[in-house]
Amino acid sequence: MTHQDTEKEADYLVKKLCNLRVFEDEKDKMNLSIQDVQGELLIVSQFTLYADCTSGNRPSFTEAAKPEQANALYEYFVKQCQMQIRKVQTGIFRCAYGNFTIK
Numbered sequence: 001m002t003h004q005d006t007e008k009e010a011d012y013l014v015k016k017l018c019n020l021r022v023f024e025d026e027k028d029k030m031n032l033s034i035q036d037v038q039g040e041l042l043i044v045s046q047f048t049l050y051a052d053c054t055s056g057n058r059p060s061f062t063e064a065a066k067p068e069q070a071n072a073l074y075e076y077f078v079k080q081c082q083m084q085i086r087k088v089q090t091g092i093f094r095c096a097y098g099n100f101t102i103k
Contacts (some may be wrong), residue, residue, distance in 0.1 A: 001073060003065045004052065010073055014080040017041075034085060041081055044091035045074050067094060 001009075023032040023039070034041065042059035065073065071093050082088045 001065045001070055002063050003069065005065060005073060006077055007073070010080065011039045014077060014084065018081070018084040038086060040087040040089070041085050042089050042091075043074075043078055043081060045070070045093050 008048040018035055019033050020035050021031050023037045025031040051061060052057050074093055078090055
């Protein structure tokens with residue numbers, strides 16, 4: 001997430017995620033959302049997805065949100081998803097090097 005992202009962008013992503021039709025119906029057509037199939041979510045923060053690798057050999061994260069801002073928006077996103085999906089699990093914010101734990 002960039003330092004310019006707000007709850008407005010998070011709300012858009014929650015709505016898109018919860019309504020995206022990526023599950024097959026009885027005719028094998030991708031026509032069902034996670035809500036339709038009563039699915040579960042695993043939400044993991046991953047700041048490296050915002051890396052800028054256009055120059056040099058070291059990624060730049062200057063446009064990424066600072067940890068305090070990013071964590072607040074991550075927690076907001078999780079809470080909004082929990083209002084839509086019956087079961088939502090998360091990783092640990094800022095957990096690095098494969099030390100992944102589900103809360």
